[in-house]
Amino acid sequence: MNTFISLLTPHGITNRLGGVSGGPYATMNTSFYGTDRIEDVFENIKRALVAINADAKIIIATQQVHSKKVLVVDASFDLTVLKPIDVAGTALDDYQLYVAEQTDGIVTDRKDVVLMTFYADCVPLLGIDAEKGVIMNVHSGWRGTAAAISHVAVDEMLTLGATIHGIKLGIGQCAGVCCYEVDQPVIDAFEGLFKTDEISTFAFAKDNGRYMLDLKEAxxxxxxxMGFSRSQIEVNPDCTICDEVHYHSHRRTGYPRGSMSAFIQLKG
Ligand SMILES: [Zn+2]
Structure with missing residues (x-):
């Protein structure tokens, strides 16, 4: 489990260690969308929630589509619009598990929900304004990054009372610049958000016409x-592609493979 020193609330990003799954999912796989045994996945999720001392019993998980759609779960939000997942008789028996379909980020000011997102190379982005009591959990792959899903999520945090100055951010383990080779259309996608000379500071041309992309730096x-200073953003240096001991990686293995999850809950 990876955590960020400055995010003063229960949170963490799983790695592939400490779970009960087998085969290509071994051992810690938190995705219930694949073909892994669901009982094992829910045991893994329970272990992660215990590890971060989350006490909320409502889990809201994304079903990600590389969009910039962010769900806001405020006091008036009706949980019944979400898709419920059956957890009866599993390790999550005393939890409620909901899926936010076609959603890549969640923002909340509630203390009774745990926000959950999924990864196997994309960027986990967590945020908290501890003073104002607002958190976010955002899946930001290259498409989401280029579409500025982080801006959408931060704007929603501001709407719930957070301030740019008050927000701390954490970027988790993901595809590193050491391994993440991409082609020209990926680079072109960043042109709306970045100037060409800015792109050249995180995407490095190779002799083969492709690029090594530093998606964390992007x-x-x-x-x-948006006005954040670099000191407000903690970045985990690990690369999911080349660190096969610790991480699942779609780029390295393809399917079937395990997923890792980022969790965050506002302190109750
Ligand atoms: Zn690497």
Missing amino acids: NVQSLMK
Whole structure:
């Protein structure tokens, strides 16, 4: 489990260690969308929630589509509009688990929900304004980064009372610049958000016409465009593609594979 020192609330991003799953999912897989045994997945999720001391019993998980759609779960939000997942008789028996379909980020000011997102190379982006009591959990792959889903999520935090100055951010383990080779259309997608000379600071041309992309740095610079300082953003240096001991990676293995999850809950 990876955590951020400055995010003063229950949170964490799982790795592939400490779970009960087998085969390509071994051992810690938190995705209930694949073909892993559901009982094992729910045991893994329970272990993660215990590890971060989350006490909320309502889990809201994304079903991600590389969009910039962000769900806001405020006091008036009706949970019944979400898709309920049956957890009866599993390790999550005393939890409620809901899925926000076709959604890549969640923002809340509630203390009774845990926000959950899924990863296997994309960027986990967590945020909290501890003083104002607002958190976010955002899946930001290259498409989401280029579409500025982080800006959408931060704007929703501001609407719930957070301030740019008060928000701390954490970028988790994901595809690193050491391994993340991409082609020209990926680079072109960033042109709406970044100037060409800015792109050249996080995407490095290779002799084969492709690029090594530093997606963490792209997210940092995108957030700095909103007024954040670099010191407000903690970045985990680990690369999911080359660290096969600790992480699942879609780029490395394809399907079937495990997923890792980022969790965050506002302190109750
Ligand atoms: Zn790497």
